[in-house]
Amino acid sequence: MSPSGDGSSVTDCCCSCSPGENNGFHNDNNRSILVNCKHSVKSGSPSPSCPSFTSLLCLDSIPLKDWEKLRRIFIASAKGFTIGAGIKGGLAIFSILARLQRRKSPSSLRKEVAITNNEAIILAVKETLRYGLFLGTFAGTFVSMDELIGALGGHRRTARWRALLAGAIAGPSILLTGLGTQHTSLAVYILMRATVLASRCGIKSKRFGKICKPLTWKHGDIFLMCLASSQILSAYILKQESLPPSYKSFLNKHGGKDIVILQGVKDIARGLPFTNLEAIEKYYKTVGVNVTLDPNMKVPCSIVHENQSCTAHIFSFLLQAYKRALPVYLPVYLIPALLVHRQGLLKRPYTLLAKGLVGTARSSLFLSAYCASAWMWTCFLFRIFKRCNIPMVAMGTFPTGLALAIEKKSRRMEISLYCLGRAIESFFTCMADEGYMPPSITMKRADVLIFSLSTAIIMHCYSQEREVFRSKYLNVLDWVFGVPSPCETPRFKDT
Incomplete structure (x- = not known):
């Protein structure tokens, strides 16, 4: 009433x-x-x-008073710094704990003499501050430009393009993470996110709706994963230097094969004479297997799984891969349950813990099946066509992406976009190394340009097409950047 x-x-x-x-x-x-x-x-x-x-x-x-605008800028900067430092600091803590755990073994002591624990901690603190300054500066710059352009040109007259320009101007703040540090992987991943948002806007548009219709395909995320897998896993076998160091380390761990084995597959795929058959035989002896390799072999199955059959190798590898995957996903599911759902954990602990354990088991099965199917499909093709070459490796690693169907639907697009960003970076690195890309189109800091373009698109969608965001992302953006009065900036649409 x-x-x-x-x-x-x-x-x-x-x-x-x-x-x-x-x-x-x-x-x-x-x-x-x-x-x-x-x-x-x-x-x-x-x-x-x-x-x-x-x-x-x-x-x-x-209208907002000047002090309120300054307050919005300060709060956005502080919240951006908190998010950047929190995420990077959390990762640094896990990295240091893992390092301390590894140093207990004598073999790792010989490998990590280049950097001490104190140096690792100092480096982690510096990286944490850098990423905090980066996101804090990005948020503060965007809000400052948003308010400045609105004050000079009028909030309503500039509403449709103000966030686009402010996002582009804020993009170069990524340089605060280190002038000599390349962030191509991050920039490409953000570009993938921006492309998804732009495609969602295109689907809604009357002009571009028909063009973007294929993007609504139900299993498009799995198809993208297959494309990404073909490039990533081919690079893992044939050209690891095209992958970021951290991602290469991840693949080497979960790929489950020693580097000498990968070198043997690489030699036969490139049609080169074997350079390390003796090293492969010595490696298998260290694990208790005696194998004699034929230098005239046409397919590398004996290199990949010694005296085992292809079928037996897949099942034994799957079990080992599952054991390696469990420690990866256990903190991914349980730590958010302890931090985000701590109140619900007290009320219904068994329900939340069971949900976390089921999610851990499911994601671990995805990663282990993904790695096992990579060797399964390549062995399958090698046996059928009686040969191993680069096209066969690319074809054999393409259907590996089908393993993504094991994951729940809400996580598939995130995983496929992450892998697609890595694949695009690896692909262009390979093209440049092989001389297929002229030096004139290469840029020293292309990552800054890509990142700025991506943030411009994302912030424009945030301002004008808010419904293309998932609610959880939109809530984070609103929390950091603040929502100006809709009477000044018409971001909200009448429903």
Whole structure:
């Protein structure tokens, strides 16, 4: 009921009018007219309550004061710094703990003499501060440009392109992570995220809807994973230097094969004479297997799985890969349960813990099946065609992406986009190394340009096409950047 008791209810809408002269309102043609606005207050009557967050920000269309804008800039910078430092610091803590665990073994002591624990801690602190400054500066720069452009050109006149320009200007803040540090992987991944948002906007558009129709394919995420797998796993076998060091280390661990074995497969795939058959035989002796390799072999199955058959190798490898995958996903599911759902954990601990364990088991099965199927499909093709070459390796690693179907639907696109970003980076690195890309089109800091372009698209979608975001991402963006009054910047659409 309304305060006046006339039976009308107060709605949650926010009018698009602005205060004018003579207590009236200006319409789009600047004609002063008197209207009965739902948010107007009768003389002598108390101000009606507006329950929604949008209406609370409206405040009868009074623009934000300068100190409020400065406060928004400061808060955005502080929150951006908190997120950057928190994420990088958390990863650094896990890395240091893993390092301390590895140093207990004598073999790892010989490998890690180049850097001490104190140096590793100092480096982690520096990286944490750098990433905090990066995201803090990015958030502060975007909000500053958003407010400055709006103040100079008018919030409504610049609403459709202001966030696009502000996002592009804020992009070079990635240089704060280190002037000599390349972030191609991060830039390409953000570009993939921006492309997804742009495609969702295209699907909604009447002009581009038909063009973007294939992007609505139900299993498009699995197809993207297959494309990414073909490049990533081919590079893992044939050209590991095209992959980022951390990702290469991850693949070497979960690929389950020693580097000398990969070198043997690489030699036969490239049609080169074997250079390390003796090293492969020595490696198998260290694990208790005696194998004699034929230098005239046509397929590398005996190199990959010694005296085992292809079928037996797949099952034994799958079991070993599952044991390697469990420690990867256990913290991914259990730590959020302890931090984010700690209150629910006290009320229904068995339900949440069971859900986390099921998720851990499922994701671990995906990763182990993914790695095992890579060797399964390549062996399958090698045996059928009686040969091993680069096209066969690319073809054999393509269907490996089908393992993504094991994961739940909500995680598939995230995983496929992450891998696709790595694949694109590896592909262009291979093209440049082979001389297929002219030096004139290569840039020293292409990562900054790509990142700036991507952030421009993302922030434009955040400002104008908010419905293309998932709610969890939109909540984070709103928390960091703040939502200006919809009466000043019409970001919210009437529903």
